[in-house]
Amino acid sequence: MSDGKKGDLNLEAPFHVVHKLPAGDSPYVRAKHVQLVEKDPEAAIVLFWKAINAGDxxxxxLKDMAVVMKQQDRAEEAIEAINSFRDRCSKQAQESLDNVLIDLxxxxxxxxxxxxxxxxxxxxxxxxxxxxxxxxxTARSHGKKFQVTIRQETSRILGNLGWAYMQQENHRAAEAVYQKAQIIDPDAxxxxxxxxCLMKQFRHSEARLVLEQVLQNKIAGSNDQKSRKRAEELMRELEESQSTNKSLTEDGFTMEGLDQLVMNQWSPLRSRRLPIFEEISQFRDQLAC
Structure with a gap:
């Protein structure tokens, strides 16, 4: 009986409620209808433009249009649109636009x-x-709402920054950022x-200690199957690398030792602190209060 009643309620519910659409017949509402119901992304983009120009x-x-553009491999256009029209958006919308822009x-x-x-x-x-x-x-993920704290957001941003440095193969900067993120809100x-990052710098012993923390469930998220599998893969890669270096030992030298010597000799010295951390040093003290 409960299933029947639920079905009856769905039949009586307004169309926009069933399809999770805003109510009305404005340009924005029509754009959402085309995007979510008719599933025509190109037509939706045109209607989102009309909504922006109409001030609706x-x-x-702007945010929805940029997301659809990204899905249509029109990310460069989406970047230009956000940078051109974000001044028409409210102050409250700027942070979410920045998040979309980072993904783009x-x-x-x-x-x-x-x-x-x-x-x-x-x-x-x-x-x-x-x-x-x-x-x-309040944030959303897979249709569910949840609360995000400043501490969690800081760690998330640092994680993204570390990954960006890794794409530049700036592993020393990435290491410093990830270390900071782990102090604030550690995760697997x-x-x-x-x-x-440590492995890329041939600091295998330090890398092993970090991976052991994950494999021994000493860090939040260690039970996550994806993170655990990755930790196991990195540990195997680490062991294979160390085994290869040992086999190349000759006259008391190892390839690992030689690589470290080369890095120390010709690479710039590691700065003790990245400029960005000087800027957010006070934030850590605020968290401790």
Whole structure:
């Protein structure tokens, strides 16, 4: 009987409620209908443009249009649209537009711009401007809402920044960023990335210690199947690398030792602290309060 009643309620519910659409007949509503019901992304993009030009829910229209453009491999156009029209959006919408922009820069391989925007978001956190001044914000994932804290957001942004540095093969900068992220809000996925940074610098003993923390369930998320599998793969890669280096030992030298010597001799010295961490140093003290 309960299933029948539920079905009756669905039949009586308005169309826009059933299809999770905004109510009305404005340009934005029509765009969402075409996107979600008719599933015509190109037509939806045209209607989102009309909504923006008509001043109809510009915050949502610009963000939604950029997301659809990305799905249609039109990421460069989406970047241009956001940069051109974000001044028409409210202050409250700027943070979510930045998040979309970061994903677009990543898709287009525009790493420097991605890094600059991630650093800007860290500065906003340090200055108390993130989340529109609130301690938490509501986020969505797979249709579910949940609360995100400043601490979690900082760690997430640092994780993205570390990954961007890795794409530049700047493993020393990436290592410093991941270390900072693990201090603030440790998790298994970023631990795996940290271990990879260390491996790329031939610091195998340190990399092993990080991976062991994951495999021994000492870090949040260690039970996640994907993170655990990756940690196991990295450990095998580490062991194979060390085994290869041992087999190449000759006259008391190993390839690992030689690589470390070359890095120390000709690579620039590691800075003790990246400039971005000087900018957010006060934030850590705030978290401790």
């Amino acid at each position: 829910r510009v915050d949502s229209a 820069y990543k898709k287009c391989g525009r790493i420097e711009e991605q890094i600059d925007l991630l650093k800007q978001k860290l500065r906003m956190i340090n200055q108390g401007e993130a989340f529109n001044g609130k301690p938490t914000k 996925n970023k631990a795996c990335n940290l271990s990879l």
